[in-house]
Amino acid sequence: MKFQGTGEYIATEDLQMAVNAAVTLSRPLLIKGEPGTGKTMLAEQVARSLGKPLIQWHIKSTTKAQQGLYEYDAVSRLRDSQLGNDKVQDVRNYLKKGKLWQAFEADEQVVLLIDEVDKADIEFPNDLLVELDKMEFHVYETQEVIQARHRPIVIITSNNEKELPDAFLRRCFFHYISFPDVETMKRIVEVHFPDIKPRLVQHAMEVFFELRQVAGLKKKPSTSELVDWLKLLMADDIDPSVLANTDIRTALPPLCGALVKNEQDVALLEKLAFMTRRG
Template identity: 70%
Template sequence: MKFEGTDDYVATRDLTVAVNAAVTLERPLLVKGEPGTGKTELARQVASALNLRIIEWNIKSTTRAHQGLYEYDAVSRLRDSQLGDEKVHDVANYIRPGKLWQAFTADSKVVLLIDEIDKADIEFPNDLLQELDRMEFHVYETGETIRAAHRPIVIITSNNEKELPDAFLRRCFFHYIRFPDMETMKKIVEVHHPGIKDALLTTALTQFYEIRDQQGLKKRPSTSEVLDWLKLLLAEDLTADDLRRDGADALPRLHGALLKNEQDVHLFERLAFMARRQR
């Protein structure tokens, strides 16, 4: 069971090595990187390449670790008891399996994506240590133990919004997705926009990397944003000549796809103003 990338996802060699190492070690793969660098999509492509079903657990700031195991619906049970419903005598009727439960009891091996784990409370990763390590957990209301019939491939993503506990990190295989260089980005673009003219692509990516490297930028544009920008350029049928700027025009065409806050727009407007004054 080896992951080598897919036709729809350009995976660098170090990334494929990381995925396969985590699969071999049967440890969760913790993937970090800038937002928009394809961390979530990686899990989906691993599932597609290995012909496995994917179960996605999207973490929010209010998500609790126990929700991944199961939830006990006490309110519904109380309501049914007041109505005299017979099913109230079986507590199992009020247990709602979470994403880990679904992954553990699946008929075959699955990919379990725990997406953006750093959004949750700092204790969230520690609360899952035993379950991810032993691949089992106890349901106190029913007295049963849920064990993984087929150990899932666990992929955990983080945008580095907060540090993760050392005890959690020790149980993971770690990989940081570096931002693609120009040549890798061209391969990624070719997957999404096949046949794009080389002159347009080179000019656009040159501008894109110049923007990313600009000092003082609050939010650097990501891979997903450059793909959106190129889609707009193609829709407007723009050429490489249309994109070329002089010093007095620091903002790129259709810059709203790349610059996502007013501070960064104002930064490039100030650069253009300074360039005009120096003429």
């Protein structure tokens, strides 16, 4: 089976090719792109498209690679031994299986999402090299080797907050999700709002892309923020003519809090509008 996108996710030909190439090579697919371009959602839609279960491992700044394999709860075992609990005789009762272990022992091939790998410590990717390459790991407490029954489809996302090690990159198939062009964005909007007024979409997207072109913005609005903004515009029944007459060089767009997410950018736009009116 080949991934071709879904009715809920517009995947470009390049992205479809990247997913299918990673599956063919049995390599993890490393996805980068601006926040809000659908990196995390890609794994969900690949799983849905191919009819496979999805296991999600969301990485935090405190996450360690060992947690993806398993965790040994020595404290609980000590407490149970003091209480005379018979379960202490089997160490397996105190092993908590991580997401990789769950993916390896699944009865069928799964899609494994390792989300925002760059949030963790710089050594995190290197600590997973062997496990992702050989698809096996050693459990020291039981002296077992856990091998993958079916090699999972691994999708790894990164927001590019820090550089990833070369050794890790060599083992991945890489794809950068470029920001959608106007035509692709229209298709994305149609998926979310099939009954939206064409004039509202046209004028809203003109304002949206004009806003993204403003020099000096700390955070450019993303696809997900455009979707949120359109939802608010529809809920408030904003007349498309209001957006047609909106020039971000002279005034902030209505409900701009869905698009502009920090005070520095609001101040920049207000200053731009003030200077343009004064000029």
